[in-house]
Amino acid sequence: MEAFLTSTAVVALAEIGDKTQLLAILLATRFRKPVPIILGILFATLANHFLAALVGHSVASILQGDWFRYLIAASFIAMGLWTLIPDKMDEDDAPKASRFGAFATTLVAFFLVEMGDKTQVATVALGAQFDNLFFVTAGTTLGMMIANVPAVFLGEALLKRVPMRTVHLAAAGLFIVIGLWVVAETAGLI
Numbered sequence: 486m487e488a489f490l491t492s493t494a495v496v497a498l499a500e501i502g503d504k505t506q507l508l509a510i511l512l513a514t515r516f517r518k519p520v521p522i523i524l525g526i527l528f529a530t531l532a533n534h535f536l537a538a539l540v541g542h543s544v545a546s547i548l549q550g551d552w553f554r555y556l557i558a559a560s561f562i563a564m565g566l567w568t569l570i571p572d573k574m575d576e577d578d579a580p581k582a583s584r585f586g587a588f589a590t591t592l593v594a595f596f597l598v599e600m601g602d603k604t605q606v607a608t609v610a611l612g613a614q615f616d617n618l619f620f621v622t623a624g625t626t627l628g629m630m631i632a633n634v635p636a637v638f639l640g641e642a643l644l645k646r647v648p649m650r651t652v653h654l655a656a657a658g659l660f661i662v663i664g665l666w667v668v669a670e671t672a673g674l675i
Contacts, residue, residue, distance in 0.1 A: 488615035491663065492624025493631070495611065496604050498659055499564070500632035505598050509636040512594070516587035519637045523630075525591025526637075530629045531622065533599045534608045538621040541612025551671050553613075558667035560610045565660030567603055604629065607660070614667065 500506055512522050545553070585593075599605050608625045615621050669675045 486620070488611070488617045489620040489624040489627075491615070492608070492611050492621045493628045495607055495659060495663065496625040496628025497631040498628075498655055499603050499607055500629055503603060503632075505595060505602060505604070505629075506632055506636050508594060508598055509633045512587065512591050513637045516590070518587040521586065521588035522591045522637050523634055525588045526595050526633050527626070527630060529592045529595035529599065530626045533596050533605060534625045534629070535618070535622045537605045537608035538612030538618050538625070541609040541614075541621075542616070542618055544609075545613035545616075554667060554671040557610055557613050558664040558671065560606070561660050561664030561667065564603060564607050564610065565657040565664065569654070569657045614663075 509522065509526060512525075513519060516522060545557075604625065608621065611621045611625065612618065666675070
């Protein structure tokens, strides 16, 4: 359960203001069909985050020892610092006109834009930290949905009301606390 709850919280906070959340808003304003967009986000995230958690889990099973746990802790702390840098949607990231409809466009766009994104990197680290692919994938996917479903329905109005700096600080703090917790656990302090 710890893997599920930690994964959900980490990704939900990290996703606020992320470029994939901005993509959700762009898709919602373009297609005005929330259900296919939400389903596209769900399936893209399930696929992307399962693969990311699998990579983290596979690396963790090969590389064992305290040095690897310290590397995981450093990656969480680095993610915390990275979270302090807000994302912006580039022209290249915006979805182009598509003949495939809202679901297919969202599925492909979300899967590709999520590659190398903060939340995907966090999922790799969570997969390495916790020995449960199912709960890490389920938690990170739920975190993405918690952050993106309101963005699909409320769009730009939501972004105007949420104090982004506060959310980024909270997300950064969570990553750093998890990193420090892994250090303390590895060092035998807890």
